[in-house]
Amino acid sequence: METYNVAIMGATGAVGQVMLEILAERDFPVGELRLLASARSVGKEFEFGGKTIAVQELKEDSFAGIDLVLASAGGSLSKQYNPHAVAAGAVVVDNTSAFRMDPEVPLVVPEINPQDLEWHKGIIANPNCSTIIMDVVVWPLYRQKRVRRVVVSTYQAVSGAGARAMEELEQQTREVLAGKKAEPRELPYQIAFNLFSHNSAIGPEGYCEEEMKMIKETRKMFHDDQIQVTATTVRVPVMRAHSEAINLEFEEPISAAEAREILAAAAGVKIVDEIEANHFPMPIEASGEDDVLVGRIRQDISRPDGRGLDLWVSGDQLRKGAALNAVQIAEELVERRVFQKV
Amino acid sequence: METYNVAIMGATGAVGQVMLEILAERDFPVGELRLLASARSVGKEFEFGGKTIAVQELKEDSFAGIDLVLASAGGSLSKQYNPHAVAAGAVVVDNTSAFRMDPEVPLVVPEINPQDLEWHKGIIANPNCSTIIMDVVVWPLYRQKRVRRVVVSTYQAVSGAGARAMEELEQQTREVLAGKKAEPRELPYQIAFNLFSHNSAIGPEGYCEEEMKMIKETRKMFHDDQIQVTATTVRVPVMRAHSEAINLEFEEPISAAEAREILAAAAGVKIVDEIEANHFPMPIEASGEDDVLVGRIRQDISRPDGRGLDLWVSGDQLRKGAALNAVQIAEELVERRVFQKV
Numbered sequence: 293m294e295t296y297n298v299a300i301m302g303a304t305g306a307v308g309q310v311m312l313e314i315l316a317e318r319d320f321p322v323g324e325l326r327l328l329a330s331a332r333s334v335g336k337e338f339e340f341g342g343k344t345i346a347v348q349e350l351k352e353d354s355f356a357g358i359d360l361v362l363a364s365a366g367g368s369l370s371k372q373y374n375p376h377a378v379a380a381g382a383v384v385v386d387n388t389s390a391f392r393m394d395p396e397v398p399l400v401v402p403e404i405n406p407q408d409l410e411w412h413k414g415i416i417a418n419p420n421c422s423t424i425i426m427d428v429v430v431w432p433l434y435r436q437k438r439v440r441r442v443v444v445s446t447y448q449a450v451s452g453a454g455a456r457a458m459e460e461l462e463q464q465t466r467e468v469l470a471g472k473k474a475e476p477r478e479l480p481y482q483i484a485f486n487l488f489s490h491n492s493a494i495g496p497e498g499y500c501e502e503e504m505k506m507i508k509e510t511r512k513m514f515h516d517d518q519i520q521v522t523a524t525t526v527r528v529p530v531m532r533a534h535s536e537a538i539n540l541e542f543e544e545p546i547s548a549a550e551a552r553e554i555l556a557a558a559a560g561v562k563i564v565d566e567i568e569a570n571h572f573p574m575p576i577e578a579s580g581e582d583d584v585l586v587g588r589i590r591q592d593i594s595r596p597d598g599r600g601l602d603l604w605v606s607g608d609q610l611r612k613g614a615a616l617n618a619v620q621i622a623e624e625l626v627e628r629r630v631f632q633k634v
Numbered sequence: 635m636e637t638y639n640v641a642i643m644g645a646t647g648a649v650g651q652v653m654l655e656i657l658a659e660r661d662f663p664v665g666e667l668r669l670l671a672s673a674r675s676v677g678k679e680f681e682f683g684g685k686t687i688a689v690q691e692l693k694e695d696s697f698a699g700i701d702l703v704l705a706s707a708g709g710s711l712s713k714q715y716n717p718h719a720v721a722a723g724a725v726v727v728d729n730t731s732a733f734r735m736d737p738e739v740p741l742v743v744p745e746i747n748p749q750d751l752e753w754h755k756g757i758i759a760n761p762n763c764s765t766i767i768m769d770v771v772v773w774p775l776y777r778q779k780r781v782r783r784v785v786v787s788t789y790q791a792v793s794g795a796g797a798r799a800m801e802e803l804e805q806q807t808r809e810v811l812a813g814k815k816a817e818p819r820e821l822p823y824q825i826a827f828n829l830f831s832h833n834s835a836i837g838p839e840g841y842c843e844e845e846m847k848m849i850k851e852t853r854k855m856f857h858d859d860q861i862q863v864t865a866t867t868v869r870v871p872v873m874r875a876h877s878e879a880i881n882l883e884f885e886e887p888i889s890a891a892e893a894r895e896i897l898a899a900a901a902g903v904k905i906v907d908e909i910e911a912n913h914f915p916m917p918i919e920a921s922g923e924d925d926v927l928v929g930r931i932r933q934d935i936s937r938p939d940g941r942g943l944d945l946w947v948s949g950d951q952l953r954k955g956a957a958l959n960a961v962q963i964a965e966e967l968v969e970r971r972v973f974q975k976v
Binding site: 441442443445447461462465466469480481482485486487488489491493494497498499500507520521522524526528529530531535537539548567570572573574575576587588589590591592593594595596600602604 | 783784785787789803804807808811822823824827828829830831833835836839840841842849862863864866868870871872873877879881890909912914915916917918929930931932933934935936937938942944946
């Protein structure tokens with residue numbers, strides 16, 4: 293079997309670590325594995341495939357002999373290093389926002405638009421985590437019944453802000469329980485027993501960057517500039533799964549039963565909709581899962597024309613929202629034999 | 635000054651305790667204060683107005699000489715005891731859901747429909763907490779620009795499930811941090827570092843009772859059977875303030891600036907919308923406040939016709955969501971001199 297030499301950029305981060313887990317879990321045909329991070333992580337060691345691998349400093353010449361880069365070290369580092377990786381002959385699956393809206397770069401969720409991998413030029417962008425978790429569920433409905441408008445409210449885990457934010461939630465919660473005042477560091481406000489509007493910068497329309505990503509990335513992946521999306525993105529004291537309340541407006545009427553049938557057949561989606569038991573998607577059950585959980589599937593009572601649907605989803609931010617989707621992209625590249633630049 | 639003999643039904647509960655606080659804070663003209671609760675709370679003592687008051691067992695004959703009952707002991711106890719209180723000559727402000735949709739009972743938020751107090755027959759219903767917190771903000775916009783449809787997602791504190799649920803959040807969080815398995819008691823699922831769809835029963839339309847309250851109670855208070863509401867209600871690991879992402883569809887276009895002007899002049903509402911600082915309503919800042927905080931005021935980008943608005947609110951569930959609104963109803967009864975049955 294052919295193998296691929298893989299480099300993980302940002303190997304010590306929350307997403308980098310899950311990339312390592314998922315490459316192993318899914319038996320991705322890894323030849324050499326190179327773990328790249330900033331100078332301060334050099335010397336850290338991780339196990340992979342029975343070997344101990346030491347972290348190396350990320351440099352412009354880090355990519356010699358590498359076939360695949362999984363990049364998750366932040367947008368500015370992707371901007372700086374991805375061109376070097378591509379020049380060295382690697383394909384980069386980039387988990388940052390740096391290249392997502394670049395018209396030369398495909399933005400891909402394999403369940404949605406794998407065909408866009410065919411025209412990659414060396415960089416493939418992994419979408420925003422909230423966008424992936426929403427669109428894996430919205431896409432199969434869209435494809436069959438054409439969604440015109442989405443109103444989404446997110447309940448986003450701290451993992452989206454990185455490993456240090458996860459530590460902060462745990463540590464700060466201990467402090468608040470001990471009667472101490474919360475001292476936010478990674479996150480802008482107290483997160484223990486609190487929640488707040490996503491703290492990315494607010495643009496001229498009044499939407500924060502996280503919300504604009506959900507709007508623009510959905511249009512790009514669906515190849516539909518007409519689909520309307522409004523979003524309110526909120527950080528909640530949850531460790532690693534994002535939840536979302538999704539309201540959909542369709543071109544035609546759709547019943548909850550039809551929606552359930554479509555979602556039951558959809559890849560990457562698992563229905564958790566036990567009405568009698570009041571058991572629906574929850575972060576603690578979505579964590580560690582590959583599928584995005586969906587429940588509370590109901591016709592929107594506020595649309596007597598039957599063209600509305602309400603859904604409630606929960607998905608692992610580190611897995612399907614980031615690392616898993618990136619590895620699935622790599623698998624799809626192998627499958628489609630497009631592991632080279634167009 | 636005329637004084638009123640007041641009984642609190644459910645005096646030892648989370649809402650009952652805040653009723654006691656608010657009666658004192660606002661100098662409500664209390665004559666005698668009678669604290670009523672179940673037999674197991676008899677003997678507990680609370681301070682009020684410099685006196686120590688012992689809890690008495692709630693009985694059918696508990697209401698002799700009482701002018702005002704603030705009832706918050708649960709719907710079945712309200713159904714059982716309110717008629718006795720009314721028969722004894724008292725006015726009942728009922729915080730439970732027992733009488734809210736009774737056409738003979740006004741359902742009142744003083745900032746919205748105080749005139750409905752004029753036709754009370756002894757019982758006045760206090761609306762559901764999520765409904766109050768939404769409608770205090772939606773009403774002033776509705777009155778000036780006619781809202782046609784609301785899509786709301788809630789982030790509800792555990793206080794809405796009572797004092798024991800608040801203890802459970804704290805205690806269970808300690809246990810989870812200590813590596814123990816969560817053992818839900820008051821709440822149906824783990825609440826520490828988790829969240830879940832509101833666990834009230836799901837009806838035939840697929841909506842839970844909490845959601846149907848937001849729909850039906852809004853229509854009743856607004857005197858508008860045509861206003862459409864869809865809701866997804868979610869319990870989050872927050873102590874005592876509910877937050878809500880609210881999407882509004884209007885009859886006519888409305889700008890964010892117009893909305894801000896209307897809300898700035900609205901009673902019971904405080905704008906917290908510091909875009910540069912990324913400072914918006916948060917549960918920890920809404921807790922202990924009388925006003926419902928509103929921010930993220932923006933025109934809905936998904937409606938190019940300009941008829942949409944997105945808002946983010948946070949309000950103290952125990953205060954404006956329950957005890958404060960009940961005491962404000964009592965104050966309005968005094969003000970309007972309708973402290974007797976029609």
